[in-house]
Amino acid sequence: MTINNPLAVDLLSTLDERSREIFRSIVESYLESGDPLGSRSLSRLLPVALSPASIRNVMSDLEGLGLIYAPHVSAGRLPTQKGLRFFVDAFMQVGDLQPEMRESIERQVRTDELNRPVETLLTEASQMLSGMSRGAGLVIAAKNESTIRHIEFIRLDPQRALVVLVGGNDQVENRIMELPAGVTASQLTEAANFLNAHLAGRTMDEVRKELERQHGEVRSALDALSRDLVERGLAAWAGASSASGSTRMIVRGRANLLENVSAGEDLDRLRLLFDELERNESLIELMSLADAGSGVRIFIGSENKLFSLSGSSVIVAPYRDGEDKVIGAVGIIGPTRLNYARIVPMVDYTAQLVSRLVRK
Template sequence: MPKAPEEFLSVLNTRSQEIFKKIVERYLDTGMPVGSRDLSRMLQVGLSPASVRNVMADLEDLGLIAAPHTSAGRAPTQDGLRFFVDAMLEIGSVDERERSQITQHIEGQARQGKVEDFLTEASTLLSGLSQGAGVVIATKSDMVMKHLEFVRLDPERAMAVMVGQDGQVENRIVPLPPGLTASALQQASNYLAHHVVGRTIAEARRHLGELRAEQRAELDELTQKLVDDGLATLATPIGGGQPTVIVRGRANLINDAMASDDLARMRQLFDELESKDGLLELLGDAESAQGVRIFIGSENKLFSLSGSSVILSPYKDANDKVVGVLGVIGPTRLNYARIVPVVDYTAHVISAMLARK
């Protein structure tokens, strides 16, 4: 388990902290390790390369830096990056131009009515602003119904056409009780249409269950069976309730991998995202978070094999419920100070859009 920031701060004097910070900043800026000679020129307080090497040796003993491959320079380790992010990172702010760009683009898509459209736009924007990959992971949320009707396909099946208040349309096949007449099918449609509008399917099931028996007696036995069985079918999530994943900007990660001869790492990441393994756990982590979360390398199993960093923030619906996360995936040398506030601001814009739905 990594040490807490306080443990490192207790053993690092001002000089050691400054040298460590310079190593990390150079790595985040260039992706390259830095040697003692270059460091001695970068420090405000003059130190010889030999003195810098002594400090670097202490930092290496603490596990904060290491020599990558055969390089004479040093770069931060995963523990070193975590310590830097937790104890030394100075978060910037989103400039007015970027705030305007994020808000206008997402609001423009939101006016089209479909939630997935502006979530996709958010992913695209985050990719462009970070030069990494933008990612949105959305829960399979229950649709608030605007309209529901049954259309007979054959004597044994009907199609339930569901229209959500957000404009989303979903069709599901529902089995029909043997002998159900056309008038009974229409009666079931009318009955459900009356009771589901403004509710999710789950809420409609609870609502109908609370109605007194005499209120439900207006339906004959076969029609009542269709209503009950139909609602049970519609309440079953498509695809087992797996979250929706939207990734834009994969080429940015591939280009970075090509520069580091590590394309296999990126292929592994894409496979992990496509399989969706670990995404529900990631959503669970976000649900308990108060704001932006930063995962570096192996800190989250979804990204551990690819060695990537991810910056994520939850977004919420009109009921202040976390319904997904969005953020940026990139190499461990992401510009955390700039990207963290961009991700945070984008999550707030998405939450505001969903609150208006």
């Protein structure tokens, strides 16, 4: 197994085989049951015979390294967040997804049906990830900045005009625009013609950059009122684009997170997670986290500052369009006690599948 984290390599080198086995057993027991593991129980699990006293000495050393802790006096040990990260980086074995698991994913996302709306595909992917992980399935769809095909100004009264905007996807948006005083019908036509000549087939950002590049030509081609109309028309399109194509998050299976949650602190953390999921401003940041790596990213507890208050873990992978540009992300949100080895290949394959489907 190749370890990519240099800190994990250094830490692993400080542990002898006995310490590694004890640490691995504590973490695997936690991921399986969530319960602390004591020295007597450990002595029955280890492949070599060790007394509870010897195990306690090793556990004390592991505590000193910050890898495990005792939640209560005289209790067994649980892994710390640092310990979980170390386990994921140095011990976890991630294999290929089994063929039957791939078939199950493809069946639930209905890959055999063509020409379905992307929104339906993403919702199915989120639902599938939730069901197969017992966590919350997460899909983020990036803003789709469509190209502009046509713009037209229709005067409603002396102070207002209707801006008709047609996108490259044939989507029509209508917006009311305030008119500057003294605008004539010919100036409305002139401004619309100018925009259509410069914006056809371009995105909003590309149009703005092009007009900035041709600033001198714009000033000579249009009078002050017509230039004002052009700016107002661009502003109207920006508003329509923002309203119809904003980044969105699809979360399914929040009820799964309620399972095995006790009252008090755990329930408070879950409430914080639900609050954090509603914060739309976090979506772009989560997208950038997914985009920062070429494959699956794992964020444990406070490593993920978006959901750090709730102490949740996030496993996320980007999906891409035909130009290999990241346009979204899929993943799982859950407690730190996730079956990482099982979920990582599942998220990875789902991201590949969604990439393939959105390119059709």
